[in-house]
Structure formats: structure tokens, C-alpha cells
Amino acid sequence: MALLLIRNDKNYTPWIDALKKADSSITVVTPETVENPEEVTMAVTWKAPQGSFAKYTNLKAIGSMGAGVDHLFDDPSLPKNISLTRVVDDKLASDMQEFVSALCLNHIRNLKEYAALQAQAKWKPTSYKRAKDVTVGILGFGTLGQAVGNMLSTIGFKVTGWSHSKKDVEQITSYSQNELDRFLAEAEILVCLLPLTDKTEGILNTELFSKLPKGAYLINVARGGHLVETDLIEALNNRQLSGAALDVFHTEPLPQDHLFWNRNDITITPHIASMSNAASVSAQIAENYNRVKNGEELLNTVSSERGY
């Protein structure tokens, strides 16, 4: 039996080291080192090239190295009737909490504007908002969304969450599927933390922006595919949105000639909101590998019907 790693960047060393540390009895292979594909029972991947799994005929489970699993479903040849898993990790959650909180505070205290003024040696105090007077709406109120909501609420923001089913979280108003318009009408800062599926692709579009309060601020820390880029530019140009912070893009790295780069109402970061760390998630991957071996139920499974 062996555990196969496949990464688009081929950065295997930290993953092999961490998995060996989690359980030294596991044989860890990569597409480059595998000798007998039939011994592979589980694969753990990050953006595996399409068709990567065809030769592993005894695969029982495929796991994502990160929280997102859209990269698995991007492959039309993903084996059917196989268990799919993702990672759920305290560090992924706390990194996301800190990053989104930083962006929300940065926005209400106008720090981006002051950085631009400093570059021109200009002293120009402007008015600011207090957290307690600002509602942050979290679109996608799952594990990460709730963690982010809790921290924003502790800071003092008014927080709401929207997800498929209502969630019971203290201090936070939770909206379910058919209450999207009510949720949007209150969200002065909208944070997208949705999984990317057929249903959510392109959800950040003109129609959705028009339902937000005028001058709302958009934070996308989910996937580039959620956003219709031309609709964002239009909403910024007509001031329906006052700005956006984007950590994820349709094409990553964001192409050098992309028009987002030159806009001072868009903050760009290179997909660093919350990065999966091999040392932190290897124990749960090793646990799942051993559960496959023992025919036990896996942790953190994903529904291929729902796509998350």
C-alpha cells in the first residue's frame, strides 16, 4: 500500500517529511517515484494535472491538500465512486480570521488611501467608520466563514452569514438559501468564502452587487471563478462598490497586463489569505490513509454531488 502525492508545483519535500513524521510506516510516493501504481490506495493532491489518476487502479480515496476541492472536480476524468476529502485545520481557520479582519479594519480606517497620500507627501485626515457601525456579511458560512465571523464579531463588527442552511452562531444573524436578498441588503462589507461549484461560479456579478448597499466593499478570499471581473470594474466605476480586496483570481499568477493592477480601488494579494501547511495537516491525512487501509469511515469527506 502507498500514499501518492501530486502537486502542480512539484514541491514535495515538506509534504513527504511531514507525512513521515506523522506516521513513519506510510510509503509515500509521487508520480516521479512510484514504481508500482497498483499499490497506491490513496492520493492527496493540489491542482493535479487532468488525467493524473488513470493509472492508479486501486485508488480508494483522493484528498485535497487544502480546504478547497474545486481543483479535484476540474478534472473530468476524476474517478467515480471514490471517497473525496479535504483538510479542516485550526491554522487554516485562524490565518483566514486574521487576514479578513485585517482587510475589514484596513478598509474602515482608510489605510490604503493613506498609503497613497504618503507616496505624495500629503497630510489629509478623513472621516472614518467604527466597527460597531458596520455590518460585514459573510457569503459562505461554513467552517471558515463561521471562524471569520466569530473574530469579526469579537472585534466589534455587526456580522451576518449566508449559507445553504441556517447556522446557529452566537452574536451572528444567519441567513439561509432563500434569504440572500435580505442578507445582501445589509452587507456593507461582503466577504466571499463560498466553495466554487456550478451554482456559485460567477455569483459575484452585477445583479448581486446591485443588491448591496451603495458604496459596499467586496472581499474575495474564496476563488477567482466566483467573480465576473468586468462586472466588478463596472460596479467600481459607477460607485455601486467603493472598493475591493481580491486574494484570488481567474488566472493565477494574475497576468502582468491585467487591468486590476492599475486600479487604486482594488487591493491585490497573491492567494495568501490562508495557506495549507504540510506540518499542520499531515496528521489528518495520515489518519485518513490508515482509515482507508482499515476500511473505516474517513474524516472531512466531500460530497461529489454538492461539490464541497
Ligand code: GLV
Ligand atoms: C486555499 O485556497 C485552500 O483551498 O486551502
